[in-house]
Amino acid sequence: MNARLATAAALAACLGIVAPASAQHAGHAMPAVPASPAPTPAPSQESPQEPPQATPVRTDHAAMDHAAMGHGAMDHGAMDHDAMDHDAMDHAAMDHAPAPAAAVDLALPRTPIPVPTDADRAAAFPEVHAHHMHGTRPHTYWLLDRLEIDDGDHGRGTAWEGSAWIGGDVQRLWLRSEGHARDGKLERGDLEALYGRGVRAWWDVLAGVRHEDGEGPSRTWAAFGVQGMAPYKFEVSATAYLGQGGRSAARLEAEYDTLFTDRWILQWRAEASLHGQADPALRRGAGLSTLEAGLRLRYEVTRRFAPYVGIEHERAFGETATLRRADGEAERETKVVAGLRLWF
Structure with a gap:
């Protein structure tokens, strides 16, 4: 140096x-x-x-x-x-720090991204056939929403309500059943077989037949309705029935689940029955016939098995209440229930 x-x-x-x-x-x-x-x-x-x-x-x-x-x-x-x-x-x-690295030239020319063409879009989003969007293999679902015993004013009774379907994502065959018995004897029960088609997410339109039997004459109806999940997760169902002799009826149902925990769930339920004309043989009057409302607290041991306890109140209105009083029955009844909810 x-x-x-x-x-x-x-x-x-x-x-x-x-x-x-x-x-x-x-x-x-x-x-x-x-x-x-x-x-x-x-x-x-x-x-x-x-x-x-x-x-x-x-x-x-x-x-x-x-x-x-x-x-x-x-x-x-x-x-x-x-x-x-x-x-x-x-x-x-002294400044003993190492010299800074050379700055990277961010202004270096880069190859521009080519504008997507129609051929690129067609390759990225090919046309999907219906059998790809919706599976063709049939599936099944069975739900026993209520299988319960009750202790009411007229003794101990049993009741059930369930539904099932078989089919695909859009088209299904629905089965629905509801009824109650008292002292081992069937008071009234029905079975519905309906064709259902999905019209939008969570909603199906239904058409089929309903047959009911029990005390008094049996009835067969043509059924048309809709069911699905309304906003705020209300499960609703509305079905209209047409029978022989110009008879008509309707049934409206709504359910809502309140989750306290992942296992403790409170179910709110209401059901209204209406008839277009009186049917004295079955103690039914024209207009609003009956209204049932109740709540059930269930514990889901698993999602498929859940015991519950609850309370149910039923009241008859108008001409239906008059016919019941004439037959020695009360127009309203409150009962404590206990049962199981199952699905598979």
Whole structure:
């Protein structure tokens, strides 16, 4: 290092050039050191003239401002540390941090993304046939929503309500049944076979037949209705019936589940029955005939098996209440129920 500086100073002295304002010493920003002209010896007659000898330039490290030096960019391996006066250096003020990496040029040209063509869209979204969107293999579902015993004003009774379907995602065959018995004798029960078709998410339209039997004459009806899940997760069903002799009827049902925990669930249920004309043989009057409302608290041991307890209230209205009173029955009844809810 010192030899190079000496050579540079000698050349500068020979050419009469003053040293630059600042010199770089292995990455150090050093103050300028004026070059001293070397003495020119007198020419000798006996020997040819020898080139002048340059005076080595010595660096005063004590006078350096090391705080302003960028030591991260220095080549410390090429320095002659033995010749440096380290005692006079202020190493605490030096910037020993590594030099920052070269900035990445974010403005480099990039290949633009090609605009999607119609062929690209067709390849990404191929036409899907109906049998791909909706499976053709039939599935089944069976739900026994209520299988219970009750303790009412007229003794102990049993009741049931269930539904099932077989089919695909859009078209299904529905089976629905509901009824009650008292003292081991069927009071009234019905069975419905309905064709259902999905018209939108969570909603089906239904059409089929209903047959009911029990005490009194049996009845057969043509059934038309809709069922599904209303906003706020209310499960609703509305079915209209047409029978012989111009008879007509309707049944409206609604259920809602309140989740206390993942296993404790309170079910709210209401059902209304209406008839277009009176049917004295079955103690039914025209208009709103009966209204049932109740709640049941179930514990789901599994999703498929859940015992429950609850309370149910039934009331007859209008002409139906009059016919019941004439037959010695009460127009309203409240009963405690206990049962099971099963599905498979």
